[in-house]
Amino acid sequence: xxxxxxxxxxxxxxxxxxxxxxxxxxxxxxxxxxxxxxxxxxxxxxxxxxxxxxxxxxxxxxxxxxxxxxxxxxxxxxxxxxxxxxxxxxxxxxxxxxxxxxxxxxxxxxxxxxxxxxxxxxxxxxxxxxxxxxxxxxxxxxxxxxxxxxxxxxxxxxxxxxxxxxxxxxxxxxxxxxxxxxxxxxxxxxxxxxxxxxxxxxxxxxxxxxxxxxxxxxxxxxxxxxxxxxxxxxxxxxxxxxxxxxxxxxxxxxxxxxxxxxxxxxxxxxxxxxxxxxxxxxxxxxxxxxxxxxxxxxxxxxxxxxx
Amino acid sequence: xxxxxxxxxxxxxxxxxxxxxxxxxxxxxxxxxxxxxxxxxxxxxxxxxxxxxxxxxxxxxxxxxxxxxxxxxxxxxxxxxxxxxxxxxxxxxxxxxxxxxxxxxxxxxxxxxxxxxxxxxxxxxxxxxxxxxxxxxxxxxxxxxxxxxxxxxxxxxxxxxxxxxxxxxxxxxxxxxxxxxxxxxxxxxxxxxxxxxxxxxxxxxxxxxxxxxxxxxxxxxxxxxxxxxxxxxxxxxxxxxxxxxxxxxxxxxxxxxxxxxxxxxxxxxxxxxxxxxxxxxxxxxxxxxxxxxxxxxxxxxxxxxxxxxxxxxxxxxxxxxxxxxxxxxxxxxxxxxxxxxx
Ligand SMILES: Nc1ncnc2c1ncn2[C@@H]1O[C@H](COP(=O)(O)OP(=O)(O)OP(=O)(O)O)[C@@H](O)[C@H]1O
Ligand code: SF4
Ligand SMILES: [Mg+2]
Numbered sequence: 001x002x003x004x005x006x007x008x009x010x011x012x013x014x015x016x017x018x019x020x021x022x023x024x025x026x027x028x029x030x031x032x033x034x035x036x037x038x039x040x041x042x043x044x045x046x047x048x049x050x051x052x053x054x055x056x057x058x059x060x061x062x063x064x065x066x067x068x069x070x071x072x073x074x075x076x077x078x079x080x081x082x083x084x085x086x087x088x089x090x091x092x093x094x095x096x097x098x099x100x101x102x103x104x105x106x107x108x109x110x111x112x113x114x115x116x117x118x119x120x121x122x123x124x125x126x127x128x129x130x131x132x133x134x135x136x137x138x139x140x141x142x143x144x145x146x147x148x149x150x151x152x153x154x155x156x157x158x159x160x161x162x163x164x165x166x167x168x169x170x171x172x173x174x175x176x177x178x179x180x181x182x183x184x185x186x187x188x189x190x191x192x193x194x195x196x197x198x199x200x201x202x203x204x205x206x207x208x209x210x211x212x213x214x215x216x217x218x219x220x221x222x223x224x225x226x227x228x229x230x231x232x233x234x235x236x237x238x239x240x241x242x243x244x245x246x247x248x249x250x251x252x253x254x255x256x257x258x259x260x261x262x263x264x265x266x267x268x269x270x271x272x273x274x275x276x277x278x279x280x281x282x283x284x285x286x287x288x289x290x291x292x293x294x295x296x297x298x299x300x301x302x303x304x305x306x307x
Numbered sequence: 308x309x310x311x312x313x314x315x316x317x318x319x320x321x322x323x324x325x326x327x328x329x330x331x332x333x334x335x336x337x338x339x340x341x342x343x344x345x346x347x348x349x350x351x352x353x354x355x356x357x358x359x360x361x362x363x364x365x366x367x368x369x370x371x372x373x374x375x376x377x378x379x380x381x382x383x384x385x386x387x388x389x390x391x392x393x394x395x396x397x398x399x400x401x402x403x404x405x406x407x408x409x410x411x412x413x414x415x416x417x418x419x420x421x422x423x424x425x426x427x428x429x430x431x432x433x434x435x436x437x438x439x440x441x442x443x444x445x446x447x448x449x450x451x452x453x454x455x456x457x458x459x460x461x462x463x464x465x466x467x468x469x470x471x472x473x474x475x476x477x478x479x480x481x482x483x484x485x486x487x488x489x490x491x492x493x494x495x496x497x498x499x500x501x502x503x504x505x506x507x508x509x510x511x512x513x514x515x516x517x518x519x520x521x522x523x524x525x526x527x528x529x530x531x532x533x534x535x536x537x538x539x540x541x542x543x544x545x546x547x548x549x550x551x552x553x554x555x556x557x558x559x560x561x562x563x564x565x566x567x568x569x570x571x572x573x574x575x576x577x578x579x580x581x582x583x584x585x586x587x588x589x590x591x592x593x594x595x596x597x598x599x600x601x602x603x604x605x606x607x608x609x610x611x612x613x614x615x616x617x618x619x620x621x622x623x624x625x626x627x628x629x630x631x632x633x634x635x636x637x638x639x640x641x642x643x644x645x646x647x648x649x
Contacts, residue, residue, distance in 0.1 A: 123367070202366075204407040210364055211402075212422050212473070213395030216387070222421070226412045301412055302457040 001298065004306035005291060012287040019283045022263065024066065027272055028059050034079040034270045046068055053079070066276065075280070076273040080265065086277035093246070093259030094281070096166070100250070100258060101243035103178045105236070108185035109273075113232065114185070116193025118219070123198060131190065138187030147180040147253045165257040177254040184237065192235055196228035203227075226300050231301065237293035241285040245278070310337040310378075311481045311513050312361070312398075317373035317383075319353065319360045319537070323338060328584045330356040332537035332593075335371065343507055343514040345524035345545070347560065348534035351582045354404060354517045356481045357534075362400055363390045379479075396426040399474035400483040403517075405467035406490055415469055416454030419594045422476050441472040444509070445502060463497035469511040471502065475510060482510070485517045503527060521564050525549060533557050536593030539612060543619035553621040555598050558628055590642035592624070600631045608639035 035041065035049060050056045054065055069076060075086035119131040141236045154176060155163035200206060201224060209223045246260025259278060266274035298304040319331035331353040338344050346354045360371040361382060375382045377393055383434075394400070402408050410418060419441070420434035429437065435454065442450035445468040458466055462552065467487060474482055487503065488496040504527055507514060516527055524531055524545065531548040533541045541554040552558045559578040580597035589595055592605040604624045612620045626634040 072551070084389045087649075172609045204402065204404050205410040207364055208402065208470075209410065211362055211394055211400045213391040213393070214421065214425055215391060218421070222413065227410075303411060303459045 001295070001306055005295065008294070009287075010290050012291075016280070016283050016287065020070070020280060021063065021135045022069070023279045024272075024276060025059065026065050027267075027270070027275055028062070030270070032270050034272060040236050066273075070276075070280070078266075078274045079271040080269045080274065086273045089192045089262060089274065090259055090281055093257060093262060094244075096256055097246035097251070097258030097260055098244045100174060100177055100181060100256065101240070101246070102179035103174060104185060104243055105183040105240050106179060108189050109232075109236070111182075112186045112189025113193050113229070115190040116195075116232075117197055117225075119190065119194045120197030120201065121220070128194075133193070135187040138183050139191075141183075143180060143184070143247065143249045144253070147177070147184055147250060150176050150180050151253070164253075167254060177250050177256060180254075181243065181250050185243070188235065188239075189232055192232045193228065197224060200224045200228040230294055230297065230300060233296055234293055237289040238286060241282065241289040243283045245285060308339040308342075310339050312338040313374075313376045313379075314361070315374040315376075317357065317360065317371065317375055319356045319365065320370055321366070322370075323367045323586075328585045330369075330537055330585055332588070333359065334532075334534075334537075336532060336539070336542065338513050338515060340480070341511060341513055342530065343516060343528045345528035345531040346515060346517045346534055347422065347519060347521055347524055347531060349519055349560075349578075349582050351585070353533045353537035354519075354534055355485050355583075357537075358430050358485065358515065358517065362394055362398065362483070363387065364400075375552055390624050392426075395422055395479075396477045397479055398481045399479040399512075400484065401467075401470050401474050401475070401485060401487050403486045403489055403632070405470055405487070406463055408470055409466060411458055413457075413469075414454065415456055415458065415461075419454070419469075419473050421475060422473060426477050437476060438472075441476055442469070444475070444506075445469075445472040448474070462495075463491050464498065467491060467495075467499055468502070471499075473516055475506070475512070478510070479512050481515065482512045483515045483517070486519070487516075488518075488523070500526060510551070521549075521560055533560065536588055537585065538593060539622065540594065541621045541623075542612065544614075547616070547619040551615075551619070553615045553619065553628060555625070555628065556594050557621075559597075592622075600625055602633055604633055604639070608641050611638040611640065613638050 033055065034053075035046060041049070047056070054062050057065070066076070073087070075090075077085050078089055081089060115131050115135070118127040122128045151163050154161050163176075166173050166289050206223055207220060209219045214223075244256040246263075248260040248264050250256070251258040251260040251303075259281070262274055263278040263282075265271070266278065298306060314337070315335045316333045317331060318329070318333050321328040322328060328369060334357060336344075344358070348354055351602075356365065356369070359365050360369070361375045363385070365371065371383050375381065377398060379395075382390065382393070382558060409415070410575060414523065416435065417437040420429075420431065423429040423434040423437055424431075439450050444455060447453055447468050453461070453643070461469070463508055470625060471484075471487070484503065488499050491499065503514075503516070507527060514527075516524065518524060528545055531543060531545055532539050533548065535556050540556045541552065542547065543553075544583070548557060549561065552561055556578075559576075562576045563578060565575055574618065583589065583593055583596065589606070591607055591609045592598070592601075595601045595605045598605065602624070608624070610622045610624050612622045614620050624633050624637045624639065625631045
């Protein structure tokens with residue numbers, strides 16, 4: 001299994017290189033540049049600036065220079081946050097986003113799975129219909145509607161929780177953003193769980209378990225759950241990578257200093273290095289999470305072979 | 308003789324979007340201690356669903372009417388909690404699809420011992436010992452190693468042996484084997500049947516053997532019940548069914564059995580036509596659309612089971628196959644008006 005993991009990681013290198021190259025060239029082929037939004041600069045100063053950032057060289061040469069440095073862990077200075085390197089920005093933002101994202105994922109798994117199992121066991125009853133109805137609503141209401149709504153109710157009207165910002169960094173400040181981030185995930189996870197459960201509950205081996213006279217709780221926990229959760233696991237891999245690297249909308253609304261906003265701001269400002277930094281972070285996480293999913297799959301289903 | 312299972316006027320209905328499916332339409336029979344009963348019939352005749360309903364294993368859209376008693380206790384409508392004390396312990400079932408009947412993510416050992424823990428309150432060590440005994444009984448080589456294996460590591464024949472061993476763990480009084488050899492190679496089929504014959508001798512369990520192969524029945528069973536359209540067409544001893552069939556359907560099944568005659572294979576006979584549509588079953592004789600002897604009464608009146616000789620019964624209006632004229636004394640249910648208007 002270890003050799004499999006190592007091999008998968010090695011195989012991921014070309015994938016990452018392609019991602020990096022694609023985003024680099026796409027970024028540079030988009031019209032505009034990092035210094036366009038500022039006051040019109042005298043031509044010689046702009047030329048100097050460009051030379052300092054290697055922007056005067058052909059794009060492919062810029063790419064090899066960038067790649068060479070990136071491989072040594074140097075992602076360069078940010079164009080917009082001039083006093084910070086990209087690594088610094090990511091290293092300060094990522095923990096905030098990760099804390100937010102992981103809390104949301106945990107909540108989504110705990111509540112989503114419970115609801116999904118309940119709905120599947122009470123298939124086509126009022127319980128099932130109400131859970132799935134709420135899940136449907138959870139999926140359809142976008143974040144940018146749900147988040148202000150939560151703020152309005154719990155932050156302003158009831159005054160229970162802080163409206164925005166990290167405050168003293170205590171968990172109280174994260175409750176609303178975590179809930180806003182988790183709600184659609186709860187909905188998705190509960191639907192996936194329900195679907196998986198219903199399929200497995202109909203399978204021949206569950207029928208065998210019933211014929212053996214096993215009680216309901218053993219049939220669910222021992223014979224059904226593991227096989228039923230496979231779709232949830234494959235969904236969660238990429239979903240975690242996405243949540244951990246920050247939600248632009250949530251971070252913006254709740255004024256949280258995560259890395260989600262860097263990506264958007266970077267793209268708008270043509271902050272080439274910052275965008276590349278976030279892309280590489282996100283890409284590596286996706287690769288890692290997919291590997292993790294495959295390893296977890298192996299633990300859950302003995303038929304999976306690593307070769 | 309004491310009955311382990313008494314079934315009376317049992318019916319199985321399935322609700323489907325395009326109407327109700329009548330899979331089993333009122334069957335009555337007993338399974339006595341130590342007896343081996345064969346249930347034969349073509350695909351879709353209701354063999355499996357009859358015993359699924361006895362075990363409380365019908366799909367969600369199915370319901371059971373009538374009565375099925377285990378040693379006098381009514382099983383139909385019994386709360387699942389109580390049913391779970393009987394199934395797996397007193398009545399065990401082996402299913403048609405051996406390849407998918409074991410839980411893929413659990414080791415064989417766990418799947419076997421959990422039955423003993425559940426019903427006999429055994430500890431882990433005692434349960435493992437008993438599981439090993441059973442694996443040896445069904446002639447599984449390297450039994451100890453199998454306990455740690457997962458189903459996908461075993462061949463189809465091996466999995467079916469494990470299903471059989473698992474069913475026998477608690478020494479059930481009744482073993483229902485639903486086509487235990489389908490989905491297996493011919494040679495493996497023969498081995499499994501061989502094993503069943505041995506088990507019949509060593510266990511005290513009564514056995515119900517469901518199959519569409521009369522040959523299987525001949526080797527193993529004492530009694531045979533021929534099923535068609537969810538009803539019994541003919542019931543009797545193996546000798547009676549094979550050598551004095553009294554129902555045109557049984558005669559058709561026998562004629563379509565492959566056999567070697569003087570070294571050369573006969574062309575295989577097949578009963579013409581299709582099994583009936585269970586959503587629109589004829590109200591009278593279910594076999595009427597395919598029967599060579601169909602006459603007016605067959606369309607108007609449902610033939611009821613009646614004795615040909617004691618213990619040998621048929622549901623047909625004919626006097627006999629040798630003298631195939633309508634028997635005016637044959638008991639029947641008049642369904643003419645409904646049948647004609649339907
Ligand atoms: N859940 C269900 N909903 C609707 N119809 C069903 C359902 N389960 C079974 N049936 C129908 O009931 C009929 C009898 O099925 P059954 O499984 O008893 O047949 P069988 O005699 O065992 O045939 P085979 O030899 O193919 O196993 C079939 O026509 C089948 O389509
Ligand atoms: S009742 Fe009539 S149709 Fe039915 S089997 Fe007998 S002869 Fe054939
Ligand atoms: Mg069947």
